[in-house]
Amino acid sequence: MDADEVDAQIRTLAAERRLPASHLARWLAMDHPSRAAMLEIARTLRLRTGQLVTALDTLEEIAVREHINVAAILDHPEIRRIAHRAGSAPSRASAFLEALRALRYPLLKKTQDELRAEVSALKLPRGISLDLPKDLGSDEVTVSLRVRSGAELARALEALDQKRAGLTRIIEMLGGKK
Amino acid sequence: MKFELDRVFIEDGCARSPLATRVLRALPPEIPVTYVADAREITRPESGAADPFGAGKRRLVIVNRKTPFLMPCPAGSSKFACCGYLVLTLASNCPMDCSYCFLQEYLADNPAFQVYANYTDSFDELDRLVANARGRSFRVGTGELADSLAFDSLTCVNHDLIEFFVARENLTLELKTKTDEIENLLDVDPRGRVLVSWTLSPDAVYRSSEHRTASPAQRIAAARAVLDAGYRVAFHFDPLIAYSGAERDYLQLIDELLDNIPPKQISFISMGGLRMTPRLRGAARGRFPNDPMLCGEDVIASDGRFRTFTPLRLSLYRALAERFKKAGAEIPAYLCMEPASVHEHVFGAVPARPATIGERLARG
Numbered sequence: 001m002d003a004d005e006v007d008a009q010i011r012t013l014a015a016e017r018r019l020p021a022s023h024l025a026r027w028l029a030m031d032h033p034s035r036a037a038m039l040e041i042a043r044t045l046r047l048r049t050g051q052l053v054t055a056l057d058t059l060e061e062i063a064v065r066e067h068i069n070v071a072a073i074l075d076h077p078e079i080r081r082i083a084h085r086a087g088s089a090p091s092r093a094s095a096f097l098e099a100l101r102a103l104r105y106p107l108l109k110k111t112q113d114e115l116r117a118e119v120s121a122l123k124l125p126r127g128i129s130l131d132l133p134k135d136l137g138s139d140e141v142t143v144s145l146r147v148r149s150g151a152e153l154a155r156a157l158e159a160l161d162q163k164r165a166g167l168t169r170i171i172e173m174l175g176g177k178k
Numbered sequence: 179m180k181f182e183l184d185r186v187f188i189e190d191g192c193a194r195s196p197l198a199t200r201v202l203r204a205l206p207p208e209i210p211v212t213y214v215a216d217a218r219e220i221t222r223p224e225s226g227a228a229d230p231f232g233a234g235k236r237r238l239v240i241v242n243r244k245t246p247f248l249m250p251c252p253a254g255s256s257k258f259a260c261c262g263y264l265v266l267t268l269a270s271n272c273p274m275d276c277s278y279c280f281l282q283e284y285l286a287d288n289p290a291f292q293v294y295a296n297y298t299d300s301f302d303e304l305d306r307l308v309a310n311a312r313g314r315s316f317r318v319g320t321g322e323l324a325d326s327l328a329f330d331s332l333t334c335v336n337h338d339l340i341e342f343f344v345a346r347e348n349l350t351l352e353l354k355t356k357t358d359e360i361e362n363l364l365d366v367d368p369r370g371r372v373l374v375s376w377t378l379s380p381d382a383v384y385r386s387s388e389h390r391t392a393s394p395a396q397r398i399a400a401a402r403a404v405l406d407a408g409y410r411v412a413f414h415f416d417p418l419i420a421y422s423g424a425e426r427d428y429l430q431l432i433d434e435l436l437d438n439i440p441p442k443q444i445s446f447i448s449m450g451g452l453r454m455t456p457r458l459r460g461a462a463r464g465r466f467p468n469d470p471m472l473c474g475e476d477v478i479a480s481d482g483r484f485r486t487f488t489p490l491r492l493s494l495y496r497a498l499a500e501r502f503k504k505a506g507a508e509i510p511a512y513l514c515m516e517p518a519s520v521h522e523h524v525f526g527a528v529p530a531r532p533a534t535i536g537e538r539l540a541r542g
Contacts, residue, residue, distance in 0.1 A: 065473040105475045108487045115489075135477035136487040139519055175523030176492025 006036045013042060017049045023056050034063075034070035041074055044083050045093040058100045073103065111136060115173055122166045125159050127152065130170070139174045143167070180359065181273035181328060181390065183291075184236040185210050189217040191242055192295030197333060198240050201293075204332045217241045221290040229465060231282055234289025235273055238329075241292055243267070247300035248307065251322065252284070257481060259518040259529040261448070262536020263352075264307075264316055266300055268335055269293045269324035274356055275389040277466035278417055281323065283458035291324075293333055301342050308348050314533075317540040318343075321354025321375070328355065330362045337366060344369040350540040354414070356391040358400035364407050370542070373445055374404045375412035378435065380427035383419050387471045394431060398438050405443055410542055416450035416514050418494055419471050420486040425497050432501045441507035445542050449498060449524075450514030451491040452476070453483040481515075495524040510538060 001009075007028060014024040027038060038059070042052060059070045066073075073079070082095045102109045112132070119130050131142040143160070147153040160167075186209055188198050193213060202211065214220060217239050223230035224237075251263040270292040271285055281289075307316065320326045320339070330336050336353065343351040344367070352373045353363075363374065376397040379387075384394055392400065401411045413435065415428065452474065454462065463472050476484040485491060495513065502509050512535055513521055521529040529535065 061473040064468055065470045067470070105477075105487075107490055108475050108477070111487070111489050133480075133488070136489060137477045137485070138480040139488050139492070139523060140480070172523075174489055174492075175520075176489050176494070176496050177523075178493060 001036065003032050003035075006032065006039055010035060010039050013039065017047075017052055019049060019052055023053055026060060027056060030070055034074075037071040037074040041079075041083055041096070044089075045096055046089040047093055047096075051093055051097060054097055055100060058097075058104050062100070062104050073100075076103065078102075108136060111173075115170060118166065118170050118173065122163050122170075124163065125156070127156055128160060130167070132170075133174070136174065139171070141167075141171060141174065180331075180357075182236060183209050183238050183273075184233075185212065185238070187212050187214050187217055187220045187237065187239045187290075189213075189239070189241045189295075190215050192240055195240070195295035197293065197295045197297065197335070200334050201238070201240060201332050204334075217292075221288040221292055223287065223289055231286065231289045231461070231465065232275065234285070235271055235275065235291055237290045238332075239290045239292045240295050242296040243294035243299075246303060247294070247297070248303040248318070253515050254532070255481075255515075257517060258515050259513070259521050260532040260535070261512045261514070261539060262317065262532040262534075263539075264318045264536075265322040266304070266318050266320050267294075267323050268297045268300065268320050268339075269329070269333075271323070272325045273328050274325060274391045276356075276391070277387040277389070277462055277469045277472055278419075278452055278454070279462075280454075280458055282461045282465065283455060284323070286461065291329075293329070293335070297335055298338065304342070304346070304349060308346060313348075315348045315350065315537045315540040317350045317352055317373070317536055319352035319354055319375075321352065325357060326353035326355050326374075327357050327359040327363075330359055334362060336362055340366045340368055340372055344371045347371070348540075350410075350542070352412070356388060356397065358392040358396045360400045360404050363404055363409065368407075368409045370408070370410065373410040373412050373542075374401065375414055376401055377414045377416060378431060379415075379417075379419070380424070380431045382421065382423070382427055383471055386469055387419075387466070395434070398435055402438050405439060410445040411439060411443065412445045412447065414448045414450070414514075415498060416448055417452035418449055418491070418498070419452050420474050420490050420494055421471055425494055428494070428498055429501050432498065432505075436505050441502070441505040441509055444507070444509050446510040446512070446539050447502060448512050448514050449495050450516070451486050451494070453479070453481075453485045453515060455483050459484050492520060492523050495520075499524055512539075 010027055059073055062073050063070055078099050082092055082099055115132055127146045129144045133140050145156045147156050192198055220239050224233045227233040247266050249265050251265050254260045343349050350371055352375055354375045356377050378394055405411050474486055477487050479485040518529055
């Protein structure tokens with residue numbers, strides 16, 4: 001497909017999806033391979049308006065940070081695997097955005113995985129839960145107890161106290177301790 | 179004058195002020211000067227300009243300030259453990275153009291570079307402050323809404339300012355800068371009452387984001403020169419940007435700093451992670467779409483600002499604090515716009531009250 005044809009198809013898709021003009025302009029401002037690769041994935045995964053907006057924003061940020069073009073990002077093995085695997089378009093679209101987010105926030109993803117593993121390793125008993133801050137945007141953890149009697153409360157507090165070292169470690173990890 | 183101007187506007191009421199006289203004397207002859215009855219319209223964004231904020235930086239407006247000069251630091255909040263810094267606004271906006279600068283949002287509606295002809299009126303405010311708080315010490319800086327030194331070769335404000343501060347033992351002046359424009363400081367005796375502080379960033383940040391500033395090496399050399407001339411010096415690692423390789427680069431920068439400035443002669447350091455309101459982030463990315471430093475792993479924090487996600491940001495603070503600690507001198511340090519719990523994570527202790535920190539930093 002030549003550049004004019006790609007641009008025409010991008011405009012058609014943008015009109016169908018009511019893509020904001022600013023995002024259409026940024027899409028059209030990409031180099032030709034990137035414009036075409038984005039068009040292909042948008043078609044393959046049948047991206048909805050919000051998904052297109054998120055994808056364009058995220059791709060642009062990755063491209064600026066990594067000094068690569070959008071076509072190179074979309075050529076990443078994980079992205080290609082998602083685009084071409086079996087499954088419904090909506091589930092693949094969702095997985096595509098998740099994969100883009102992992103590329104955009106690699107250290108956040110790694111740290112979240114490590115912290116979730118720590119929380120899981122605590123093996124907190126039923127009735128006690130620990131929630132990490134959304135996107136690790138603060139150093140605050142929420143510990144919740146669900147009890148129905150004084151005896152349950154005593155048991156929960158005792159169980160929590162036994163997990164003190166692990167809880168402290170999670171709080172320290174949130175506080176930047178390696 | 180190292181920085182370029184397109185035009186100078188002088189409001190009628192201050193046409194004969196000493197400041198206007200000095201500016202006119204030092205101004206290159208090719209820069210047009212216009213006298214206006216009311217400069218308010220001139221200070222607003224230039225309609226039709228591709229970059230109204232950038233254009234504002236090149237328009238110097240000499241006006242009288244009609245609101246108080248002295249105010250608490252605008253970054254202050256009860257949510258944060260603050261440093262008790264007081265801001266003296268003698269100018270507004272900056273000829274340099276850092277991609278992350280908060281002025282892009284703060285001064286979006288009046289971006290012209292304003293200098294206040296009636297700046298000596300601020301001395302009355304300062305005297306009232308001291309009179310109303312006997313025995314207390316204050317650190318007062320001019321580098322919040324403008325760079326303290328950038329245009330001093332033109333305005334020569336700092337000479338008067340330093341003369342005022344050296345005569346008042348409860349006041350410490352902080353001149354905050356990213357320049358090496360120190361010539362005017364070297365022929366004044368600061369008598370220990372004046373701090374000159376530099377924002378320091380690794381070369382990668384300087385090259386990518388800090389347009390028209392002095393290089394990190396030039397800033398450190400300038401710090402050495404003013405230290406030798408009797409000034410106190412301090413350094414702000416703010417914004418701290420968590421790009422790939424940041425920790426290595428910041429530690430290297432600290433080593434370069436400590437090779438030139440003995441730790442015992444550093445009055446304090448501050449650190450503050452890059453933080454941006456959504457509006458500022460939009461403005462910054464709009465003006466600097468290709469700056470990778472604006473595309474870090476930032477998430478919405480509990481204060482509504484985009485910040486590097488917490489463990490990464492705090493691990494960077496910890497690494498820097500540890501390196502300074504290893505240098506052997508207990509350099510006073512604080513974090514800017516961070517809550518007390520973050521101070522506790524980084525320094526291992528709950529911070530003192532803002533007033534106490536402010537007093538400590540002022541006294542040195």
